[in-house]
Amino acid sequence: MGQTIIEKIVSIHADKEVFAGELTVVNVDFLMASDTTAPLAIKAFQNMGGVQIFNASKMALVIDHASPAPNQRIASLHDMMREFANEQNIKLYDVGDGICHQLMIENEHAKPGQLILGADSHTCTYGAIGTFSTGVGSTDLAGAMLTGQTWIKVPETILININGPLQPGVSAKDIVLYVVGIVGIQGATYDAIEYAGSTMSDLSLDSRMTIASMSIEMGAKAGFIHTTGLELAYAFEHVLPDASATYKRVIDIDASQITSQVAIPHSPDNVKSIEEIDEIEINQAFIGSCTNGRLEDLHAAANILKDQRVHPKVRLIIAPASRKVFLDAVKDGTVEILTNAGATFLPSGCGPCVGTHLGVPGNNEVIVSSTNRNFQGRMGNRESNIYLGSPAFVATAALHGKIKNPQLI
Ligand SMILES: CC(C)[C@H](C(=O)O)[C@@H](O)C(=O)O
Numbered sequence: 001m002g003q004t005i006i007e008k009i010v011s012i013h014a015d016k017e018v019f020a021g022e023l024t025v026v027n028v029d030f031l032m033a034s035d036t037t038a039p040l041a042i043k044a045f046q047n048m049g050g051v052q053i054f055n056a057s058k059m060a061l062v063i064d065h066a067s068p069a070p071n072q073r074i075a076s077l078h079d080m081m082r083e084f085a086n087e088q089n090i091k092l093y094d095v096g097d098g099i100c101h102q103l104m105i106e107n108e109h110a111k112p113g114q115l116i117l118g119a120d121s122h123t124c125t126y127g128a129i130g131t132f133s134t135g136v137g138s139t140d141l142a143g144a145m146l147t148g149q150t151w152i153k154v155p156e157t158i159l160i161n162i163n164g165p166l167q168p169g170v171s172a173k174d175i176v177l178y179v180v181g182i183v184g185i186q187g188a189t190y191d192a193i194e195y196a197g198s199t200m201s202d203l204s205l206d207s208r209m210t211i212a213s214m215s216i217e218m219g220a221k222a223g224f225i226h227t228t229g230l231e232l233a234y235a236f237e238h239v240l241p242d243a244s245a246t247y248k249r250v251i252d253i254d255a256s257q258i259t260s261q262v263a264i265p266h267s268p269d270n271v272k273s274i275e276e277i278d279e280i281e282i283n284q285a286f287i288g289s290c291t292n293g294r295l296e297d298l299h300a301a302a303n304i305l306k307d308q309r310v311h312p313k314v315r316l317i318i319a320p321a322s323r324k325v326f327l328d329a330v331k332d333g334t335v336e337i338l339t340n341a342g343a344t345f346l347p348s349g350c351g352p353c354v355g356t357h358l359g360v361p362g363n364n365e366v367i368v369s370s371t372n373r374n375f376q377g378r379m380g381n382r383e384s385n386i387y388l389g390s391p392a393f394v395a396t397a398a399l400h401g402k403i404k405n406p407q408l409i
């Protein structure tokens with residue numbers, strides 16, 4: 001019987017052939033926790049009687065969500081993480097290194113065909129390179145820290161075929177918002193998603209990460225981009241399903257129909273085409289996050305803002321997804337272009353995406369953002385309104401002081 005990607009990866013890690021619906025124990029290849037979840041996971045691990053984690057080379061901790069520490073309480077949690085990493089001899093990424101999901105791929109902790117758990121919902125990002133990676137709670141992570149194993153009910157899979165060329169000015173974020181608009185915020189709950197088709201195989205790694213990361217915005221357990229066309233710095237075996245695999249649902253999308261997409265307040269599946277939205281005035285523009293804070297995203301913004309100045313009423317803030325992304329953008333002149341345009345660079349990390357610090361909006365303000373969630377209060381103020389879109393959409397709004405179609409600029 002043919003297998004989907006997730007059935008194949010789970011089978012390998014369970015040492016037996018399994019299919020959707022079956023419950024099994026699997027070995028894990030790597031574990032990750034951030035400063036939001038690691039302190040709880042460490043406590044749970046200790047409460048379970050844990051002394052040493054199952055394999056010190058198979059875990060990383062990342063200080064990224066509130067980094068550098070905005071207050072004394074969080075500074076103490078960061079210290080606790082440093083201490084634990086030190087005593088366990090596990091890798092710790094500290095202030096400014098970057099967002100956990102970016103670091104997992106950039107530093108090759110995640111590889112095609114592996115099974116990885118992260119105590120963060122956007123762990124599904126590594127599906128961009130054919131990894132089965134999924135977000136778990138701190139207690140489940142602690143169990144895996146102890147045993148190197150976890151249990152899983154093999155998910156069913158939704159296949160999304162996207163074919164054809166993209167319109168000019170349309171990017172990976174528009175594709176994934178379009179998909180979230182169709183599937184809905186609970187439309188893929190506990191399912192895996194596979195993204196296939198010629199549009200996907202033409203995408204860069206950065207773009208693939210954008211799409212995989214937002215799989216959780218449909219409730220998915222994992223989101224795989226078929227690895228056809230994927231290029232990595234190392235040799236790898238492609239991660240593809242069998243031709244006779246069974247899917248729960250198949251969605252066919254003609255990429256040439258996708259225009260610039262925007263998720264309007266207060267849900268990522270509240271998706272509209274840009275033409276359906278008024279030219280609303282904005283106060284703050286943010287480019288960053290594990291969804292859209294990479295070099296390709298900064299380039300898209302720089303293309304629009306080169307030799308221009310953001311609107312005087314707009315604050316443009318940018319948090320590169322990692323120190324490497326920042327350095328690459330310094331070296332190729334992108335940081336200078338954006339800084340001259342009026343952008344303020346933040347340290348690499350989550351910052352405004354999750355509202356912990358660095359860019360909390362004021363009351364009744366309108367924010368355009370390249371991130372993945374626009375729930376009420378997401379950026380730290382329930383009285384503000386967040387519009388999600390591509391980096392080009394954010395840069396265009398920052399330039400004009402209002403929402404405008406980036407395809408027409
Ligand atoms: C704060 C953290 C637990 C959370 C998550 O799990 O996703 C955050 O990263 C997010 O994006 O909402």
Ligand code: SF4
Pocket residue numbers: 065099100101120122288289290291349350353354371372
């Ligand atoms: S950048 Fe945002 S979405 Fe990504 S891990 Fe950080 S808080 Fe979560």
